[in-house]
Amino acid sequence: MFSRVFFVVPSLEGCEFYKWKDRNGMTKNPLEDVVDSSAVDIYSHLGRTGYFIEWILLKLYENNEELKNKTADAKIKDVKFKCVSGGVGLRSQVYQVKLIFDNEDIFKFVVKAPAEEHVYPAGAKTKEDSQVEHAHSAEVKICNMIKDLDILVPKYFYAEDKNEEGPGLILMQDFVDESGTVGWLGSSTVEQCKNLCKPLAEFHCEMMHIPGLPWKGQFEDHMHIQGIYQSVIAELLPKSTGLVPEIKLFVEEYPFILTPAFSKFCIQEKAAEYNATFFLHSDLHGGNMLFKKRDDGSVSNVPLAMIDWQTAMEGNPLYDIAHFVCPTADADVRREVDSVIPDLYYDALVEAYRKHEDVVPFTRDQARELYDLAIMQQTFQSLCMPAMLSSRGSGPVHEAKTAKVILKTKFLIDDTRKILKKYGLQNWRSRGGRKHSITKYFGLIN
Structure with a gap:
């Protein structure tokens, strides 16, 4: 020494x-x-x-x-x-x-x-x-x-x-010079979203096959479930509602969407029920997913590396891909990939498990449901997107970018309504059965 x-x-x-x-x-x-x-x-x-x-x-x-x-x-x-x-x-x-x-x-x-x-x-x-x-x-x-x-x-x-x-x-x-990102609120492509399914499945599989699972019980969520986002929502949600009036009606109808309890249900509780609790990156937004650059400096569709592990946690394995898709993909792109991502991911996970002479512990239909739940939880986080982007610039180009984000939010709301009805969750309540209040989030709106 x-x-x-x-x-x-x-x-x-x-x-x-x-x-x-x-x-x-x-x-x-x-x-x-x-x-x-x-x-x-x-x-x-x-x-x-x-x-x-x-x-x-x-x-x-x-x-x-x-x-x-x-x-x-x-x-x-x-x-x-x-x-x-x-x-x-x-x-x-x-x-x-x-x-x-x-x-x-x-x-x-x-x-x-x-x-x-x-x-x-x-x-x-x-x-x-x-x-x-x-x-x-x-x-x-x-x-x-x-x-x-x-x-x-x-x-x-x-x-x-x-x-x-x-x-x-x-x-x-170092990947600084050879990589690029789409940014947190950028516009990802269909190919970028699809191409993430295989490396994410391989990552989740490898973590499940580390001897002793040293990550088990070691990484508690301090962002997505335990409420750190609530302070952000209290500040940004009123402004987003001014840009997207549909938000107010949506959360008045489904107030539980804003609660940590519902996030926990979407990210962890249902996954545990399906024996699908995996180690997650959990913050794989468009700035934390590196893609290879083309010779002309533009960002390609080829994934290069995941970075920034500061908020990793356990839970729904489809959450990582949903966390990338919802903020980055324009509404038409997201709707196109939503129909294929669960199968692409599940097929890749089956193949990764096969290399370990093992079988995936949950079904293909459950993967579809877990992805839908992850989309709903991301809708909760995405309600603040219009306010966050609108306050970060000005001019005609920025105006057009804000309009795209507003459209992302509107279609996420529409699709979350459909998912709630699909799984009979319109009247979801937390384990305690209490009704959720949204007063603290909308005090500045009325």
Whole structure:
């Protein structure tokens, strides 16, 4: 076990390496043969992560064979990085890092760390700060759990939680330049939606076949079921209703749609009844699903990787695809894929299970129902889409985009009415049988 001891102070001309020691005495820093210390300031911080470049390079070197192979013939002469999360992410800050070698070879990777304003708050620690810590801790556990699986995710080189060294971070494969997204409220294609079914089925299958199911009972939902969305709805729903008057009539008729209890029914309770409780990404919106870029820079229909595991949970396996489709697909696209997604997903899941000499624990008809339930739960979240988009721009193009989102919402409402009737859920009540009140959501509308 190595511990750092400080024998050398970095000079202005370059940075000599701190010496390390183990039980047998002094030994050189492992990076001495890897980095040109006269050219790289390894004791500067990498952005606002709270970590020295030296520490990050050491962890990467220890856990990446490709980097070791590159450094066999060359030294790192420069380290460049840029923030690719817009300066401050919602919960995280993400940096693309480029290592340049003295033979002009290049190695790129990504560093993800908790957002600085939550790690080092200016005042007393808030509930949101604690949620960020919890989210990052969950993602670290998941990255270490899935890093050796053959699924559609980046390669995770190293991930650690908050400790005495720093706030915690994740080192992963870089897809920044070769990937694109449709965005949370963008317009996905029929092919993109269909093409997600197979990798999602394979992901769900592989998680179900990890020995001991280490994820079981480890990841509670703090977003989709436990009510964090309710505060968002209280703020945005009145504005959305101004843009889509049908919303008010819909939730007055079916007030339970807005409750955590109904979300729990759609995401977890029915899945448990059908022996279909799987590990879910749970936040696979259009910004968290990477697709390959074409040569012209446009986003293709080929899925590349799922990212951002901070709100993972257990539940309905059809929820992940519904969470992508509902916000991104225009109304006509969603209606086209809704009819085929359950079968595409189920066929892929059967094939994935067959490779494990196993059988899917629920039926094709149940998959159809689980997808319908997921669509209904996504309708609840999608009621805020018009307000969210309308407040983020102006001009004729933005006006047209808002009109598309309004149409998405209207057709989701129409289709949810049909699903409620299809399964006899028009008078659904929570387990306690109490009637749901919508007063707190519509206080500003009347």
